[in-house]
Amino acid sequence: MLKKRRLFVDADACPVKKEIEQVAAHYPVSLIFVASYSHYSIDSAPGWIYVDPDKEAADIYIVNHAEEGDIVVTQDMGLSSLLTHKHVYVLTPGGNLVKEKDMPNILHRRYMSYKQLAQGNRIKGPKPFSLKDRQRFCRSLENLLSQLS
Template sequence: MNSVIYVDADACPVKLEISILAKEFKCELRFIASYDHKSNREEESGEWIFVDPGRDSADLYILNHIKHQDILITQDIGLASLALSKGVYVLSPRGTEYKDESIVTALDFRFLAAKARRAGKYGKGPKAFTDLDRQQFQESLRRLLSNLAGD
């Protein structure tokens, strides 16, 4: 398989699962993280690339290196949108596959939530990450990798 898996790794809760599946499918794997988030990476295999601190440093690195048919794992809807325009497969850590036809709605919700926060309205925040989320992610990534491998 020629696809490379890129992981927006700063706050990714499924790094170990990605490592296991990348090994199983013999995929090249790159974790991109800010030096601010450098941590113990003993459990995750793959190449770790650290970028300058800053909000968009990891995103810019990913966008400058990711190519058509690569895979991106990210929670960042804006980054997902830009990657989709390059012909990249995009999954969230909860297993949602972002598609061209659904990304506009996700961007609209993100805009409305940011607008509400600026007006002083704060919601509960994201729901807690569960074992079911982890399982759904693994199933989604396995299905995507199987499809790309032609299995």
């Protein structure tokens, strides 16, 4: 019997949770939202896993449970680097598929940004999340799920 592919969502700050539910409903995937207990809601649907409110608890849960061939939606590039190494598909909320070969450059840019912050310099933050970003994400998730089904 073939194991059902799982789609994990690093849910605490994910701006596309509704879109993920809508797209994933058309594919044979198990949807797992991982969030801190501080975001707990009595109205949570099945498929929500709550973890300690510690800073990296959701990331640790995802790293420990995601397996080769699973999909993770996250904007955390540190988490992405741990997952791409395990041959997990990583998709950002902006619709970018993160590849293992790109991780050294991504992590270097992240390091340089943190270094600038530590020196007291200001860095430009992300642009506001737009409707185009949501649409690009939906297309990317749809494409990925259709290729893997």
